[in-house]
Amino acid sequence: MATTKERILVTLSPRTSQDLSMYAKYEKSPRATIATRAIREWLDDEEDKYLSAIADERLSNTKKWLTSEEFWANVTARKKKKS
Numbered sequence: 001m002a003t004t005k006e007r008i009l010v011t012l013s014p015r016t017s018q019d020l021s022m023y024a025k026y027e028k029s030p031r032a033t034i035a036t037r038a039i040r041e042w043l044d045d046e047e048d049k050y051l052s053a054i055a056d057e058r059l060s061n062t063k064k065w066l067t068s069e070e071f072w073a074n075v076t077a078r079k080k081k082k083s
Contacts, residue, residue: 010035
């Protein structure tokens with residue numbers, strides 16, 4: 001039966017292959033499922049690092065900070081103008 005999922009060829013070191021097999025046996029899942037989950041988690045972590053770096057840069061370049069009261073006063077004033 002054909003699959004709709006893309007397949008890739010990955011060369012594993014003997015140690016990585018052994019670790020993957022042991023974990024797959026523990027999880028009672030195929031090795032490919034464990035590898036796919038690990039890749040997905042790694043990609044999510046990389047995305048988090050990238051977005052965090054952007055946020056840190058924006059925070060360091062912020063010139064004016066509003067207190068909670070100032071923020072909500074602005075929101076309330078804008079709502080009144082639209083009405």
